[in-house]
Amino acid sequence: MTVTRELAMVKAAGTRRRRPKLGPAFWSGAGILTFILILSAWMSFWPLQDPFASTGEPLSGPSATNLLGADNLGRDTFTRLALATRTSLIISGAGALLGAVVGTTFGLIAGYVGGWVDAVIMRVVDAILALPAILVALVVGVIVGNGPIPLIFALGLVLAPGFARVMRAPVIAMRERDFVLAAKLSGVGGSRIVVEHLLPNVLTPLFVQFASVASQIVLIEAALSYLGQGVQAPEPSAGRMISEFTRFMQVQPLLIILPSLAIILLSAAWNLLADGLQDWLAPRREPAFSLTGTKQSPSNKTVRRNTAAPKDAVSRNTDTEESQQ
Numbered sequence: 001m002t003v004t005r006e007l008a009m010v011k012a013a014g015t016r017r018r019r020p021k022l023g024p025a026f027w028s029g030a031g032i033l034t035f036i037l038i039l040s041a042w043m044s045f046w047p048l049q050d051p052f053a054s055t056g057e058p059l060s061g062p063s064a065t066n067l068l069g070a071d072n073l074g075r076d077t078f079t080r081l082a083l084a085t086r087t088s089l090i091i092s093g094a095g096a097l098l099g100a101v102v103g104t105t106f107g108l109i110a111g112y113v114g115g116w117v118d119a120v121i122m123r124v125v126d127a128i129l130a131l132p133a134i135l136v137a138l139v140v141g142v143i144v145g146n147g148p149i150p151l152i153f154a155l156g157l158v159l160a161p162g163f164a165r166v167m168r169a170p171v172i173a174m175r176e177r178d179f180v181l182a183a184k185l186s187g188v189g190g191s192r193i194v195v196e197h198l199l200p201n202v203l204t205p206l207f208v209q210f211a212s213v214a215s216q217i218v219l220i221e222a223a224l225s226y227l228g229q230g231v232q233a234p235e236p237s238a239g240r241m242i243s244e245f246t247r248f249m250q251v252q253p254l255l256i257i258l259p260s261l262a263i264i265l266l267s268a269a270w271n272l273l274a275d276g277l278q279d280w281l282a283p284r285r286e287p288a289f290s291l292t293g294t295k296q297s298p299s300n301k302t303v304r305r306n307t308a309a310p311k312d313a314v315s316r317n318t319d320t321e322e323s324q325q
Helices: 003-013 024-045 077-113 116-129 134-143 149-156 160-174 176-183 190-201 205-227 238-244 252-280 297-325
Strands: 015-017 283-288
Touching: 024 077, 024 116, 077 116, 077 149, 077 160, 077 190, 077 238, 077 252, 116 160, 134 149, 134 190, 149 160, 149 205, 160 190, 160 205, 176 190, 176 283, 205 238, 205 252, 238 252
Parallel strands: none
Antiparallel strands: 015 283
């Protein structure tokens, strides 16, 4: 096989999409969430101490009985903090899932149908996006009541428009593609086209948006619990723990530091997961194969073109001098 034929095969092969490996951001976020999930499950079924009973000296420091000390009522801080992170993890995951289901449904409908349906849905989305999520959750808490279930419904519905806006754009870009038009010409119904053809091809931004919204819910839930409108006693909550133990901060600062670190850690884990998914799902195109087996970056090509330019200039000058002679 000649070199010319090999070059022709490389050109014909073109490029192919090669998905990169999952980066450290994804594995860091997934590892933190897995650790929190395992610890929460362990403390839920086999707690080291009773989280609702006095098991140590009030406001005591870490000891063999209470690993992270005890609160003002002598309750074990470690067990209660693990249950608080469990509650935050459940609310953030369930709220983001509800928002993803509702928002994705309306985003697919608006993007595929278009016209006045798209206009109406997006105007409603804009109106809901203008409302602060904390304010909506407070109103829902006053009307329905406080607790994890009202928080999940309130935050999931108020953050669903973000999913609708994110999903609408790729659907509009893909509804005129050949495979969608072929499905229409084959007599496939609109709902089946949306579910079987469009949805699997627009899932990339959905995963990233899910992790990002879950991170927002963690912070909103902590703020509502701090205000007394979130998770109610006796169920532990990181935000309410900060609110209740502020007056004991100088006596036992761990009662404030540990719940704050739990909130930061859980929110950062969701954000790291979102960043890792975004990097992994981002489209990248690389050469299908090369003659040397190594990848050639555009910068190397530029350098070679720049280094080749002086040779051409020298040869042209030499030819000019010979012609003049």
